[in-house]
Amino acid sequence: xxxxxxxxxxxxxxxxxxxxxxxxxxGTRLQNEAEIAIAIAQYDDAVHCAVAGVEALxxxxxxxxxxxxxxxxxxxxxxxxxxxxxxxxxREDRLPVQDAVAAVIAATVQLFRSLKDEYMQARTxxxxxxxxxxxxxxxxxxxxxxxxxxxxTILIAEDLSPADTIAMDTRHVTGFATQSxxxxxxxxxxxxxxxxxxxxxxxxxxxxxxDGDIVIVDGEKGLVLHQPxxxxxxxxxxxxxxxxxxxxxxxxxxxAPCVTTDxxxxxxxxxxxxxxxxDLVFANGGQGAGLLRTELLFMSxxxxxxxATQYAFYKAAALEAKGKPVTIRTLDVGGDKQLPxxxxxxxxNPFLGYRAIRICLDEWKDIFRTQLRxxxxxxxxxPLSILFPMITNGEELQAAKSLLEAEKQALRREGIAFxxxxxxxxxxxxxxxxxxxxxxxxxxxxxxxxTNDLCQYTMAADRMHPKVAALYDPFHPGFLRLVAQVIAAxxxxxxxxxxxxxxxxxxxxxxxxxxxxxxxxxxxAASIPAVKSRVLQTSMEQAVALWQQVQTMRSAQDIIQYLxxxxx
Amino acid sequence: xxxxxxxxxxAEGIHARPATALLKLSRNFTSxxxxxxxxxxxxxxxxxxxxxxxxxxxxxxxxxxxxxxxxQAAAALDHFFTTELKKx
Numbered sequence: 001x002x003x004x005x006x007x008x009x010x011x012x013x014x015x016x017x018x019x020x021x022x023x024x025x026x027g028t029r030l031q032n033e034a035e036i037a038i039a040i041a042q043y044d045d046a047v048h049c050a051v052a053g054v055e056a057l058x059x060x061x062x063x064x065x066x067x068x069x070x071x072x073x074x075x076x077x078x079x080x081x082x083x084x085x086x087x088x089x090x091r092e093d094r095l096p097v098q099d100a101v102a103a104v105i106a107a108t109v110q111l112f113r114s115l116k117d118e119y120m121q122a123r124t125x126x127x128x129x130x131x132x133x134x135x136x137x138x139x140x141x142x143x144x145x146x147x148x149x150x151x152x153t154i155l156i157a158e159d160l161s162p163a164d165t166i167a168m169d170t171r172h173v174t175g176f177a178t179q180s181x182x183x184x185x186x187x188x189x190x191x192x193x194x195x196x197x198x199x200x201x202x203x204x205x206x207x208x209x210x211d212g213d214i215v216i217v218d219g220e221k222g223l224v225l226h227q228p229x230x231x232x233x234x235x236x237x238x239x240x241x242x243x244x245x246x247x248x249x250x251x252x253x254x255x256a257p258c259v260t261t262d263x264x265x266x267x268x269x270x271x272x273x274x275x276x277x278x279d280l281v282f283a284n285g286g287q288g289a290g291l292l293r294t295e296l297l298f299m300s301x302x303x304x305x306x307x308a309t310q311y312a313f314y315k316a317a318a319l320e321a322k323g324k325p326v327t328i329r330t331l332d333v334g335g336d337k338q339l340p341x342x343x344x345x346x347x348x349n350p351f352l353g354y355r356a357i358r359i360c361l362d363e364w365k366d367i368f369r370t371q372l373r374x375x376x377x378x379x380x381x382x383p384l385s386i387l388f389p390m391i392t393n394g395e396e397l398q399a400a401k402s403l404l405e406a407e408k409q410a411l412r413r414e415g416i417a418f419x420x421x422x423x424x425x426x427x428x429x430x431x432x433x434x435x436x437x438x439x440x441x442x443x444x445x446x447x448x449x450x451t452n453d454l455c456q457y458t459m460a461a462d463r464m465h466p467k468v469a470a471l472y473d474p475f476h477p478g479f480l481r482l483v484a485q486v487i488a489a490x491x492x493x494x495x496x497x498x499x500x501x502x503x504x505x506x507x508x509x510x511x512x513x514x515x516x517x518x519x520x521x522x523x524x525a526a527s528i529p530a531v532k533s534r535v536l537q538t539s540m541e542q543a544v545a546l547w548q549q550v551q552t553m554r555s556a557q558d559i560i561q562y563l564x565x566x567x568x
Numbered sequence: 569x570x571x572x573x574x575x576x577x578x579a580e581g582i583h584a585r586p587a588t589a590l591l592k593l594s595r596n597f598t599s600x601x602x603x604x605x606x607x608x609x610x611x612x613x614x615x616x617x618x619x620x621x622x623x624x625x626x627x628x629x630x631x632x633x634x635x636x637x638x639x640q641a642a643a644a645l646d647h648f649f650t651t652e653l654k655k656x
Contacts (some may be wrong), residue, residue: 069586072585075588116620117624120622466652467643
C-alpha cells in the first residue's frame with residue numbers, strides 16, 4: 001500500500017484500527033419555541049464541554065506547534081459564525097441540535113474543500129474534528145483519543161484529528177497510517193516533531209487491515225506493508241537498526257556526559273508539568289527536572305486539589321525521576337494564570353499585583369500548607385526540592401520557610417517520613433530580589449533565575465504588548481549584568497544557581513551564561529539537545545572571555561551580532 | 569473609520585496560526601474590525617470567516633477599523649501585518 005511518507009523511520013507492530021462512528025441524522029423537526037430554546041442551550045453546553053476537553057489536552061502538549069493547534073481549535077469551537085449558522089438551522093429549519101451541527105459542519109467542510117488551496121483543504125480535518133467533538137458531547141460517547149493502546153501499536157485510521165494526535169501516547173503508538181491527510185496536516189507535523197514514523201493518504205486499501213494484524217510502516221518510502229512475511233520483517237528490522245545508528249548528531253550526543261571541552265560538568269534539566277513529561281526529558285539527554293510547574297495540576301481540577309491528589313502527583317514525579325533531582329515550584333497563579341474555579345478580582349496591573357507567593361502567604365495560607373505537606377511527604381520517594389516563586393524580600397522567604405517548618409514539625413509528630421534534607425530555593429524573577437541576591441542567598445539552598453518575568457520587570461515591558469515587546473530583550477546589557485550579579489552572589493554564598501526561563505533554552509545565550517558562571521540550565525525537553533551541543537563545544541576559558549568582551553558592549557543588537565559571529 | 573491595505577508578506581498567507589493571533593489581538597479593542605478582500609468583507613471575530621477568505625502570500629487585504637479606540641487598534645494591526653505576520 002502506497003501513501004505519502006510524512007515522518008521518516010520504520011515502525012513494526014500490531015495494528016489497531018480506528019473507525020469513526022457515523023452520525024445518523026434523525027430527520028425529526030422541533031415542534032415549538034421551547035424545544036428551539038432547549039436545542040440552542042444544548043449547543044452552547046456542547047461548545048463549553050468541547051472547549052474544556054481541548055483545554056484538558058494542554059497537559060499532554062509537548063511542542064509549541066501543539067499549543068498553537070489547540071488555540072486554533074478553541075477559536076473554531078467558539079466561532080460566532082459557526083454558532084450563528086447552527087442557530088439558524090435550529091430556528092429556521094427547526095432541526096434538532098445534532099442534525100443542525102452535522103449539517104453546518106458538512107456545509108463548512110464542503111466550502112473549504114472548494115477553496116482550491118492545499119492548505120485550506122487540509123483544514124477540513126480541523127473542522128471535521130470540531131464537529132466530531134461537538135457531536136460527541138451531544139451524544140455522550142467517547143472520542144478516539146480516550147482509548148488506551150498497548151505498547152507497539154500501529155494506528156490505522158481514516159484520518160487522525162489533530163487533537164487525537166496530541167492525545168496519542170507515543171510511548172505506545174510506534175507508527176501510524178491514515179487513508180486521507182497530506183504533508184501539511186497537523187497529524188503529519190506532530191508525527192514528525194515527535195519522531196513517530198507515519199504514512200498518510202494511503203486510500204481505501206487500508207480497509208483490508210484488521211486489529212492485531214502485523215503491519216510495517218515505512219515513513220521514508222511512504223509504504224505500509226500488511227502481514228509481511230518473515231524475510232520482509234527481518235529486512236525491515238535490520239533497516240530500522242541501521243536508521244537508529246545514524247540518528248542525527250543531536251540525538252547521538254544524548255548519552256554523552258554533559259561537560260565543557262575542559263571538563264566542567266553542566267547540569268541540563270527539563271521544565272515539566274507532570275511525571276509523564278520526564279520521559280521526554282530523559283530521552284533528550286536531560287538529567288532531571290529543574291522546574292515542575294504545579295499550576296497545571298491546580299488548573300486541571302474542578303476545585304483545589306486535595307493533599308492526597310497532590311501527594312500522588314508529586315510522588316509520581318519523584319518515582320518517575322528514578323533518583324534524579326526534581327524541583328517543585330509551589331503554586332504560581334495570578335498575573336496571566338487564572339484558576340477556573342477561583343475568580344480573582346480584576347486588576348489594573350495583574351503582573352504587579354496579587355499573585356504567586358503573595359496569595360499563598362495571605363489568603364491561601366491553608367492551600368499553600370497543604371501543598372507543602374504533600375511535597376514533603378512525596379520527598380520520601382525521591383530527591384525533591386521546593387522552589388518559591390516571586391519572592392521579593394527576605395520577609396516573604398522567612399514566612400514561607402516557617403510555614404514549611406511547621407509542616408515538617410507536624411509530620412515528625414505524626415511519624416510520617418519525609419526528606420529531612422529537602423532543599424528550598426527561590427525564583428529570582430523580581431529585580432529587587434536580584435539586587436539583594438547576596439542577602440537572600442544566606443537564607444536558602446538555591447536560586448532559579450526566571451528570565452521571562454525578570455526581564456519583563458527589569459525592562460518594564462510586557463513581552464505580549466505589540467508596541468513595547470521589542471524592549472523586552474534578555475540580551476540587553478542591563479539585564480545581562482543583573483543575571484551575572486545573581487549568579488555571582490549565589491556562588492559567593494556557596495549555593496547553586498540555575499536558570500529556568502526561556503533564556504536557558506536559547507543556544508545563542510549558552511556560552512555567555514557559562515561565562516557568567518551558570519552551571520544549571522532548565523528548559524523544555526525539546527530544547528535540551530541544541531543547548532547540550534553548545535556546551536560540548538565550549539571551553540570555560542572561551543566562555544569567560546566571551547562574557548568579558550560582551551560586557552564592553554552598549555546595545556543588545558551589538559551583543560546578539562557579536563554572539564552570532566563568535567558562536568556559529 | 570480607518571482603512572489600510574496590506575500586501576500579505578507571509579508566504580503561507582493567513583492560515584490558522586496567524587488567524588488565531590489576529591483574533592486574539594482584535595479582542596484587546598472595542599472597535600469593530602473587518603477584513604476585506606476581492607470585494608468581500610468579513611468581521612474579524614470568526615476564525616471560519618477569516619480562513620474562508622483563503623488569503624495567500626502576495627495578495628492584498630484591507631483592514632477596516634471603526635470605534636472609539638480605532639487609532640490604537642489600527643496601530644496594533646499595522647504592527648501585526650508589517651512585523652509579526654512574517655514570524656508566524
